[in-house]
Amino acid sequence: MKQTIGILLSLLLVGTSWSQTEGEINKKVASLISRMTLEEKIGQLTLYTSGWDQTGPTLRSEYMEDVRSGRCGNLFNAHTAEYNRGLQKVAVEETRLGIPLLFGYDVIHGYKTIFPIPLAEACSWDMNLIEKSARLAAKEAAAAGLHWTFNPMVDISRDPRWGRIAEGAGEDPYLGGLIAAAKVKGHQGEELSDPSTLLACVKHFAAYGGAQAGRDYHTVDMSDRVLRETYLPPYKAAIDAGAATVMTAFNEVDGVPATGSKYLMEDILRKEWDFDGFIVTDYTAINEMVPHGYALDNQHAAELAINVGVDMDMQGAVYQNHLEKLVLEGKVSEDDINASVSRILKYKYKLGLFDDPYRYSDAEREKEVVFSKEMMDHSLEAGRKSIVLLKNISVNGKKLLPIDPTTKNIAIIGPLGNNKEDQLGTWHASGDVNKAITLFEALKTALPNANISYTEGCKTSGADQSGFKDALEAARKADIIIMAIGEDYRQSGEAASRSELGLPGKQQALLEAIHQLNKPIVSVVMAGRPLTIGWMEDNLSAIVYAWHLGTMAGPAIADVLLGAYNPSGKLVITFPRNVGQIPIYYSMKNTGRPFDANNKYTSKYLDVENTPLYPFGYGLSYTDFEYSNLRMSNKTLNGDGSINVNIQVKNTGALKGVETIQLYTQDLVGSVTRPVKELKDFRQIELSPGESKVVSFTITSDDLRFHTQNMEYKAEPGKFTLYIGGNSVDVLSADFEYKN
């Protein structure tokens, strides 16, 4: 008891930073900076990867010497309470000023317990779920010595060739913005002084997802209007949600590499959005301004980056090697360096690291939190809600799904059916493969009396078909076949763009060979991106898109296949019929010659329809929902008025189910052409069989704003159409007019 009182008193006397105001922290930061040498200041602008993990093209063996000398004040890819405590001890006890290290890591969809990849979880359209995933990931990572995650990745992408589409929230800026904010709130919690929180880092600023041809790191070239209408909103939403840090993108935008862009880093981020956190580069992104052809050499690159306010150099060593000389040459002002150092130290104070540098490195807490039941249960819940049912039609009067639990013989075939690592997906951090439960394992547990076989059949790459024989043999013995096919975890994510989007390796051949047996087949696709699965759509009666769902992927998929969970996911990314259609997304423009089957001279392909294989917002349920009685309170929206919109939704099927009701608008005439649809709101409701509900929305002029021809962000008077439905195509519509 006495000891507790002593600790409390000392905290009160010392004044913990978490009880101090911004002003008191700023004073402490200024005082510390006044005692730092230029070299020590530059050390705080330096971030190196530990030798533990490699997430980019370079490694440095001397990072510990840099820490010891104070020339490196931040590390990433180092984790566990014990390992980070040891590193922190070096910084705190062996450097002149004892400034604590900041530890960062890519906790993208879980730290040890892995949740669905972001593209999958976005298909839940469940902001509470998404925020909870970020909260739990932070709780688990913070218990393991981490202070900062390089997340959320909020890059909009409309090109599934781009491997990093797996890490984002799909094609829509409105939904992407809500998800970005949910993740920032989840990671940072209510107070950064809470040791279960992490600094968020919104990335990759900006427009990394707009890479030409979906080729990673490729050129990004777009109008300012497209940049602001489509790509910027999710970054802004993350900043507005309080994101502490921003990461620069590798790519150029309109000819200027993001990491050296005054327009992006100063004009937009600092001035328009009033961002006061710190900016970290992506991995050696400053150095890369040389191959971009924007900097003469690394010294010039360092000068360009620091002079647009880029605070921290990830792994490039250019600040460490060149800033001092640039200051002496008068090309960089020490005031600017002080400003950068101040932005970084402020967060070390906010995290409470100056009061207790080891408060995140508590091995006891780590043992309690990592892989707790809470984590595993959430991984299952998130997995279930991320699954999208793409097809489930009756054959001979019966639907294959949900699978009859009395089924005797089930054959699981395909390389994703029993692979613990692939189901974790890209960027699975320190996910423990041994904790992952596969589909094969989960089905055996769920159906102990069934005879369930597993045959790999083939790999996810290569041309070897020697496994087909065993697969066919297993299929012949089965009453139902579950094909578990798709991509392995390396086939999406960073530096993993694909020019073709079919099933990789010989999986399509395996699928067609099994299909020849004329037996019931359920296809479960696990992938990090939309695949061109038109053959499945044409030839199979049941298709489940299970992405890469993480540690509990197996039980989540089994719950859907067996009907323990009625699938509710809705696509957040359009599925193309083939690569030739890309980019294809729901909010395209109408063009001057919209497709007309009766007129040759209209916008189309000779060899494929304009429509996607599956549209944005699409996802089936084991029950059915009927939409009716679309009602608007008035047909005219005046100035600061609003229109109330009601829609009746009824569950006309036999099972309880969750439906995501989506509301889109179309601005029929604008001072610039406008998309044929834009998502503006949605509701999620659960309905029992036969139950119906009236769902209400409110539209105001704020919902109609866009960047007009002279780049003003406002709504323009005119005619609009409103669409409501369970996806972006099957909708009820009504017209209204806005008069400002």
Ligand code: GLC
């Ligand atoms: C990588 C990624 C970035 C990640 C960083 C650190 O190259 O582009 O998203 O946060 O390096 O691992």
